[in-house]
Each structure stands twice: as C-alpha cells, then as structure tokens.
Amino acid sequence: MIKPVAKQANKNANLRQTGIDAATKVVANFSIRSVQYLDENANIVHDLPMFAEDSAELLKLFRTMLLLHHFDRKVLMLHRTGKIGTYPGTLGQEAVGVGMASALTDDDILVPYYRSVTDLYVRGVRLHEVLAFWIGDERGLDFKDPRARNDLPLPICISSQIPHAAGVANAIRIRGQKNRAVLTAIGDGGTSEGDFYEGLNCAGTWKLPLVIVINNNRWALTEPNKCQTACQTLAQKAIAGGFEGIQVDGNDVIAVRATVDEALQKARAGGGPTLIEALTYRLCAHTTIDNLERYVDKEEYDQAWQKEPLIRLRKLLQVREVLDEASETRMLNEIKEEIEHEVELALSLPLQPPEAIFDYLYAELPERQQAQRAEVSARWRKN
Amino acid sequence: MIKPVAKQANKNANLRQTGIDAATKVVANFSIRSVQYLDENANIVHDLPMFAEDSAELLKLFRTMLLLHHFDRKVLMLHRTGKIGTYPGTLGQEAVGVGMASALTDDDILVPYYRSVTDLYVRGVRLHEVLAFWIGDERGLDFKDPRARNDLPLPICISSQIPHAAGVANAIRIRGQKNRAVLTAIGDGGTSEGDFYEGLNCAGTWKLPLVIVINNNRWALTEPNKCQTACQTLAQKAIAGGFEGIQVDGNDVIAVRATVDEALQKARAGGGPTLIEALTYRLCAHTTIDNLERYVDKEEYDQAWQKEPLIRLRKLLQVREVLDEASETRMLNEIKEEIEHEVELALSLPLQPPEAIFDYLYAELPERQQAQRAEVSARWRKN
Amino acid sequence: MAAITLLEGVNMAIDHEMARDINVVALGQDVGKSGGVFRATDGLYKKYGENRVLDTPLAESLIVGLSVGMASQQMRPIAEIQFMGFIFPSFNQIATAAARMRNRTRGRITLPMVIRMPYGGGIHAPEHHSESTEALLAHLPGIKVVVPSTPERAYGLLLAAIRDPDPVIFLEPKRIYRAVKQEVEDNGEAYPLESCFIDREGTDITLVSWGAMMQETLKAADLMEKEGVSCEVIDLVTLNPIDIPTIVESVEKTGRCIIIHEATRAGGLGSEIAAELSEKALLSLYAPIGRVTGYDTIVPYPKSEHYFMPDKDRIVDEIRKAMEYH
Amino acid sequence: MAAITLLEGVNMAIDHEMARDINVVALGQDVGKSGGVFRATDGLYKKYGENRVLDTPLAESLIVGLSVGMASQQMRPIAEIQFMGFIFPSFNQIATAAARMRNRTRGRITLPMVIRMPYGGGIHAPEHHSESTEALLAHLPGIKVVVPSTPERAYGLLLAAIRDPDPVIFLEPKRIYRAVKQEVEDNGEAYPLESCFIDREGTDITLVSWGAMMQETLKAADLMEKEGVSCEVIDLVTLNPIDIPTIVESVEKTGRCIIIHEATRAGGLGSEIAAELSEKALLSLYAPIGRVTGYDTIVPYPKSEHYFMPDKDRIVDEIRKAMEYH
C-alpha cells in the first residue's frame, strides 16, 4: 500500500523559493474609503453637503451635541455623589450618535446599542428615560416619543442587536416598504462577537435595507482596538458580508450625517446594506464606575481631546457668525435647565409596584406566577 | 428648545446628486488571488511546484484520491443495502482533503470538520474508524495512528471547530514551538456561523499559526452558495480577520497542496494565519440519506463532473507515463481490497459494553452515575 | 378528512396560519425550496413564495435574532432549528432577547414568534441529533415550551403557538414524526397552552410524560393493566407553564407518581414535577415519586443509544417498585 | 497570614497554580493588563506576562472554544466570562464541545479547563449582570459546577478546579466578593469537588444553600435558633455532582428540608434536590420540602431586585411553615 506523504522538508524548502505567487491571478479587488469634510482645525477639506450649507441646521446639531456633552458631565457628578450607579458616557463621541440619528426619517427604525444615548435623544427619547434605565427601572425602555415607539430598546448583550436589526430590515424588505430603512450601531469591541458577523452576512445575502454604524471609540472596556482586531480599518469587515464598508471621521458630525444619509437612501432604494466605521475617541471612562487612568495613556488621551467634535463645529459656526460666546452661554443655560429637569424626573420617579416584576412577563400571567405575584404583593404591601 | 431634525426630504434629494464621493479618500486596498496549476483539461497553466515534478509523489496523491472516491461509492452501496445510515460523502472533493493534509508534518495538528474523511485518511486515520463514528460508535474518534493522536475529533456542530483550532494554535504560539502549525477545515455553509468569524478574528489578532481551508463544494445541505453569502469569493472573509485570504482550484490537487504548504510554512515561521478557499463541487448528496436530485440542477451537476479532480491528474500521469489503464486497474484492485477490509472491520466491530456509556464521562465517575452504571449493567447483563 | 402524521400536522398548522395571516413567515436552514430536512415545510415555498418561506444562512443565532427583529415589527416568524442539538448557538438570543423583550420594554414591544425544532432520540441519528434538553428552555421565564405527542395535538398546539403573543418554543418528537396517523380536521382550532391532557384515567398510579415517551408510557400502562394496575396517564404537553394543578389532583387520587422523560435525570423536568408534588401532595403519597429518564450521561451514539433511552420495560419496573412500596 | 476576601481567594488560587504549573494560563475580556472588572486576575499579567494572561477579543464563544483547543493540547486554561449573564453566547462550546470531548474520543482527548465567572444579584448592577442560571449548567453531564461561599473555600475549590482533569465551571458569588474576610493560608491544599459542607449542625430542619445565599441562610438559622429551632445548614458547594447522600442523611435526622437559591424556581436546582429527597427520604419527611428561590420571572432591574431576591425573612417564614406543618 502506498502511504500518504507526511514530511517533505527538502522539497518544501525548494518550493519556498519559487512559491505559488507565479501561479496566482487576482480575482477580486476591494478598497475602503474614508470621508471627512471638516478637519480637526475646522478646515473645510471638501465641498460641504447641501444640508451643511444651512447654518441653522448645523446649529441644531451643535446644540444637541453640547447638550449630550454636558449631560455626561452631569451624570458623572451624580455618580460621585452616589445618586446613580453604572452609566456609560458618550463624551467625545457625540458626533457619531447625533450625526447618524439626524439622518433618520420618522419611518425609519433605530436599533440602538447600549451606549446609544446620543442617537436615542435625537430620536425623541428623553434623557430621563435613558437615565431611568441605567438607574435600574425597566420603564426607561418604554420610549414614549411616537418616533421611537417602534425603535428597539437598548441591548446590554454586546452585538445581539445586529441580528435584530437585520430582522427589522427583513420585515421591511418582505413588506416591500420602499420608504424605510434600519439604522443600528455597535462598538468596536462588538465587532468581535459572532452575532455581528452573522447579521452582516445575512444583510449582504438578502440585500437588506440596513445601515450599521460602528462607534469606534478605540476602547472596549479596558481593551484598545489592537486587542480586538488585526484589521487596519473596521469598515473592511463589510467585505466579509459582500457589501460596502466605509470609514468616516466620527468627530466630524457633517461627515457622519452625510455618509449615513447616503447609506440610508441607498438602503431605502433597495441598494442593500452599508457598514460605516466612525472613528472617534472615548473621552470618558467605560462607565461611571470605571477609572480610565488605570489603562489609558495620558498623552494619547490629551491628544484625543484636541480632536473632540464640538471644537471644530463651534469654530465653523463662529466663522459663519451664527454662534458667539454670548449666544453659546445662553444656549448652555437652556441646556443645563433641560438636563436638570430630566435628571430630576429620573431621580424622582417613584418605584414600580412590587407586582410589576410579573406584569410584563407574558400577555397573560400563568397560574404559577399569579400565585407568586400574590405572595409578593402580600409580603411587600404589609411592610 | 431646538428640536432634533427628523425629515430632510428635499435636502436629501439635493445631496444625492452631489453625494459623498467627492469627500472620500481611499485608506485601504485588498485583493484576492486565485491559484491553479492544472486546469480541467490537464493543461499545466503555470510552472509546477517542486513536489509535483516528482511523479511518484503525484501517483501517491492520485491513489489516495482514487481510494477515497471508491470508498464513497462503497458506502453508498452499503447504505442502499441498509448496512449503514447517515454518511457524508466526499465525492468530487477528494483533492481538497488529500491536497491539504499531504502538506502537514507529523508535528502539525489537524482540526477536521465533519466531512473530513479525506484529510483524516492522509493523516493515518483508518477508514474503519471514520465509518465506525458514522455508524454510531464513539470509538471511531479514538484515532489510533500516532500522527493523529493529538488531532481533534470530527465535530458535528458546524463551525465550532474554528475556535478550537485557534486554541490549539494558541497553545503552539504560547509554547513558542516554531516547527508546528494547525490546519483546519470548514464548509462553505459553515462560514455563516459566528464561531467561524470569532476564530478568524482571533487568529488575525494574535497572529496564530493557523491555516483554515474552506471546502467550498457549493452546497450547504440543500442551500447553494447564494443562500449563504453575497460575497464573490469566500476567501475575502479573511479581510475581516485582517490577514490573507486566497482562492485555489479545489479540483487541482497540486494547487491545493502547494497553497496549503506555503501557508503552513508561513504559519510555522510566525507569519500568522491564512484562509484558503478551495473551489470544488459536491458530486454526492449531502449525506447518504439525502437525495440531491430534489434540488440540484442536472446540467450544473453534469458539468461539475467534467471538472472532477481525478480526471486531470490521471491525464497528467498518463502523459508522464507513470500510469496506464493496466496499472490503474491493478491499483484499483488493491484499493478495493483495502476498502473491503476496512468496511468489514467497521461492520464487524462488536458493540461496546453497556457500561461504556458512563466510562468516559469524567476521569472518575461520580457516585450518582456509579449507581446508574450498576443499574444499566444489571439490566443489560441479565438479558 | 385524511389520516395524517404528526409531521403533517405541523405542516398543516403552518400552512393554515400562513394562509390566514400575511404576517406569518417561516424561516430556517433548508426550510424553503427543499421543504426542510424532515419536510415539515414541504410545499410552502411553492405556495407562499421566497418572501414568506426563507432559506436562511447556516447560523442559528441569526435565525432567532432575525425572528426577534421581525416579530418586533408585528410579523409572526416561525423559525426552524434543524435539530434541537443545534439550538445552543441561539441560546443567547432566546434567553436574553426573545424571552425578555416584553418585560424589558414594559410591554411596548412584544414578540409573537415560534421556534420549532425536532427533538429527542430513537432514530439512530448521528451525534447531537438526538438531544432532549427541554429542561434548559423550561427554566427560562418569558417563553413558553410546548411538546405535542399526536398529530392532532401537533396541529392544535402549533396553531396556538403561532397565534400566541409571546415567544413559544415548539418541540417536535421526531421519533414519532411518522409513527402514528390520525384523522385531523384542518379546522383552525387551537389548544390552550397551559393544560395537560389526561389520556387515560386510572386509580393506582399517575404516569406523567410527554413527546415520544408517551408511546412507551402508554405501552407500560397497557402491560400493567393486565396485572391489574390501573394507571392514569398524563400527557404534559406544556413544559412551561406546567399544569401542576391537574397533576396534583391526579396524584391526590392515585397516591403514586412516576415521571418519564428522555432527558438526562439531574435537573431534568421530572425533578421540577417531583418537587412540586413533594410540596403540594406530600401527604397523599404512598410511595416515593419515581423518575424514569435518560441517565446522567451524554446521549450515546446510536449503537449504544438503547442503553440510555427509557423504554416500557424500565417504566414497568418502576411502576412495580412503586406499587410494591410500603 | 492575612485575612482575605473571597475575591482575593480566587486570585490567590490562580496565582498559586500559575506559579506551580507553566501550562496554566488565564484568559478573558479585560483579565490581562487591567486585571479584570472585579480584579480577580489583578497583578497576574505583570507577574506572568502577556503569554500567560491573555486579553481576548470580546467574544464568549471564542473564549470557551479557545480554551477547549488549548486544553486539548494539555494546557490548563482558566477562562473568565465577565458576568454569568454573558455565558449564553458560549453555551454551545460548553455543551457540545467542552462537556463531551472526553466522552466522544473515548478518553483520547481530555480537557483540564476552568470557566470561572461572577454570578448572582444583589449589587445593583445593570440588566444581565445579576443572573443565576446555574441549573442550566448543572443539567449538562460531562462538566462539574462549583460555587464557593467563603474566601477559604474559594481558594481550596478553585485549586481543585484548576487541577481537575475535566472541565469545571466555577461560579463566584460576586455579592460577597468583598463581604467577608477570612485568614487563608496559601498552602496549595485543594478541596474535593464532590462534597458539601455542613456548616452548622442541627436537629429540627435542614437548610441547603450555596453562594451568596449562604449568608441569608445563616442569618435565618441564627434567628430561628433564638426561637428554639435548631437548623442544620449545608453549603452545597458542588452543584454537579451534588452530594445527595449527605443531604439525605441530614434530612433523615431532621425530617424537614428547605432549599434556598437565588435562581428562578421552576427547574432550579432546588427541584433536583427536592426530587432526590422525595425519592430517597420520603418516609423521613415530616413536612413538605420548601424552596425559597427567586420567583419565576426575569431578574428585575436593580430598583425592583429586592422584590425578587430571597432574603432571611422569606427563609424564616418558610422555616416556620415547615415547623408548624402537621
């Protein structure tokens, strides 16, 4: 019997010199592009998209970003005074959520990720709702704004939202709705989970009306990008799904909005999905209970502050003379009022009744749980 | 309060004409190459690698492929006569497993997939072992050949082997062993599972000594490639892992062997992982209990037979005058003898004792199961 | 009205609901063009088209995750997991998304979805194709778990599952997919998803089982009848919620109880039923509660599967033990 | 010898084994440079380097799958899942690979690996950070499941888990990570993985619990002592295998038993213990076996968590009920 060959040391050595290179032909080419309009010094590096000609529009975006910026700081204070526990901030990343969500129409659907306060806010979800969720009250996910009623709640399980977003998009596709698309988000760390790829792969296969934005804030908890991937861009993950991936300066709200807008239009028109990597930086700790000084390089961190998204937009608006110190101060005062109000609402929310732990389990509560519900009721009502 | 903007219908329409294109720059380029030496008519399209100059070597590969080809047919007969149940054939795909496994050294480790009979055979695993596994006997995975002792068993859970292979490769990396690499395989359908990507991503991140071969036989059970992916190549999935993917003519055993060989050398030398997509065709049904006529296009199927891997290698060997009809007939007789012997061994394997259902659960059987074991023993010994 | 198999009952229910409600869609690996590995969705692709019967990529987490997304928009997906042994990749989507959406949004988003799958052993299938891990699912609040044991129940329960406003896991005992035929009318009548069936009344001992094990249980009851032991046989049908009151009532009458299931014993659903009885019917018990189950080992490969599987003989032995106990 | 916390006991055991055996490596999300979200691997990265303390990508299935691959080559990986609520993505790797490798290769390949994770509620953590789904793991043959309740047991049991030739799931009750301090000698002495501890002897009733609930159980026992009820308190410690003989012996003595756990009641491990008792100690029971558990609902968010969690008051009520039963 002729035995199969196991060792070929010498021959391999020869082969190595020649190699397979000569026997290859290129069968596919891909490239990843990157979008930027406004660089960190507020230089306009490309002709602005139409919407950005409208200074009032940009001012709205600025105001929203400023509000979320200050909300973050407020929450951190609340944490320090023991009023709230875990909260994942969006400091430095305001342009990603605000830019992407401002490209949505009311008919579109948003599938947020756990750090999605900025996009949710644009969508009409109130800050006290998001805060209530993080304080530990399920009612925070019962979004009240009509625009957000069909939006999915914040998921805590990293990446689990990507198949959901594909499912929502699939419902739109099946129903032949041409005016709708789905927008979802994920972190850089989230791109390591299987669910991310499964959703991507399906979105490509079924040409789903789906836009996925990666908030690449360079950190997944304490792990920097290099712990998650060998990829030079996360946008290139789209190539594995067979559709376009594109990078965008995530600190340039104009670029984020324009890129997401175009991708949503493509999706609504049946052109299929797009993956957008927004490059930004997490200027806050992972959450309020984390301490970034333990693992973040000080110099890198300080540099990141220089590229922070409010700076360049402020400069542009100042050049356009629609914003100055005085008007920004007025704006800030208004903002702070809204924040105080929202915080007050969240902190003063009365507890849910004890029975509520059963009341949303099923449409109809089974007998077994009815008995338990009665037990809980008796126990906690008497005290 | 300035409300966030939800609708921008008119402006969007304008934007669309200009678009973001003008604001982009290319930040990364990728290409996928494809390898072929011997085309379907046995034309040598590129200078052969060294090992292929050795006709005796090619004759060995041919013999192994021929053997597995006939083994498949034998198993189908056994199924028709009710002697065995489910068995996943490798008809048409012999060059993939034989080519890849023949590039392994004894120090390397093979992490097979469920349809991996061909590579396992090259590795020294006997056909009766694989058959025993499929007939329903765990002993089939207790590979006896020393070369295969550390190889992982066939996994039934699609794609679950990829993280295992990464783990084995990681052990090699941690131990600093420079003479070893890991070779694993997966089907085209398997590339839809999250585990595939998680393994890929980790292999890239940690630069693991790992070579992953996709047996793209165009079918995942009854689903053709287009149900699984929008990708033009499966090799491009590697781009999401941040390392090289390459396509190879999976019916050209010389190309498979050369490509895997080079990738293994790269891996051993610390150059990191490679993903290799071997394009072939499943000429058998999914398994013996499946009927491919229900879903496979007859014409496509007949055409695939023209490209089957034995034809071209036979022609080459005939041209080189190391094979003719008479010698192939002799070879076939030997082969059939081996097959008969292996089948005989598998079918005559006495049952495991009843107690064996407990005997490999833990190093030491807990009390609870000891009692159950005694019960089983009493019940089945008395009958 | 033709006699149909359990498998055909499944098909008939899906067909019925797809015809009735445009929001009902079927999805899974190979469920479309080829009608599924067991043909549970046979003919539906042709009838309803590729937009309502979807061949998904080979990815279980995706299949359940897609269903969550679709259901969140008021569609009614019926997802197939090819075999119960392959449910694990989707476990996260079931446990953390499907089971919780209503609760975590305080009822804002609900998920009318079904995840159906063949389960259980006895057909000499390869590794992982014979699993019976229903206890893992029944431990998760927020979903329902249902198992039919006859063609007619398959039809009526699956209708109910599809119409249910919450996620339902529908386990199909593949060993009896084609074992029995029954005349079933396609009348659209659904069963409740919280009641067991008393299949045979008896006075001496209560036997509780579900799925394919019902066959062995009924055989054992027949055999014991000849020895003068009158067995009450309960088909549990719903594993979450379990119809404990009916079982308690039966055991209060008979004083003895044996639970029969294929799954591994430790932490199997037999434990849950026994625990409930030991709490609610302790004083009625003349004998310890018996459990006839798969052993606490991994489901063996086909050649040794019979050593593992409960059968009528083991049930009979356990009944005798209970009857002789004092 | 310093007094240490349970968390430090975990760290000390890992450190001890890493120093002793070059094949022992720790891996998981954030376990390396930053020492883990709870600091369980604090200092180890610095001491043993990036090749032995690995920050993995954010992918649980990968983490367990990697460990399977490494263990198959005679390494001894200690994988961390960041919170038990995130174990589900890795469930397939646990159930179909880790638990079965020895069995499916007839002992050719074995997997000396540990999967450790903080579990349980009571620290006001966000959704999914308070899960207690040990019953799902304990139902899987082929793995062991262990829970310490004191610093000293954390150390001794984790040593045993790391040295065990088979996969061990090691659940760490994070609520008491820093709650109690104990003097623990770093002497390398491991506990067996099949025995429970009788923490307090008593004659009237047996209380069985594990993890953080041991604290509440002991408090309840204290309170009842004042009422003249003598409680025997058992720390279960190993959830698979369960030391049933010791519990049976205790209940034969006391005649009453209550099982206390955080997890959801239906299909929780309390059922398994009650079922075993109802089989093996039926005639010794003076009262129904009680279970004080989380309710059959989804773990509520922090603001409502206290309604869900068993506490000493609920245990005391249940003890009184059992004592008054006749």
Ligand SMILES: Cc1ncc(C[n+]2csc(CCOP(=O)(O)OP(=O)(O)O)c2C)c(N)n1
């Ligand atoms: C499945 C799962 N595993 C682990 C965690 C714990 N966890 C919460 S956030 C986080 C890091 C996420 O990083 P990234 O995806 O980059 O998002 P970012 O926090 O930077 O916005 C981890 C590991 C989780 N929530 N879900």
Ligand SMILES: Cc1ncc(C[n+]2csc(CCOP(=O)(O)OP(=O)(O)O)c2C)c(N)n1
């Ligand atoms: C996790 C999992 N899901 C489903 C199956 C059932 N199944 C067995 S083979 C197969 C198709 C595999 O296709 P592919 O990966 O292309 O490999 P091939 O069979 O073509 O070699 C499926 C769906 C499985 N074994 N494992």
Ligand SMILES: [Mg+2]
């Ligand atoms: Mg991040």
Ligand SMILES: [Mg+2]
């Ligand atoms: Mg295939």
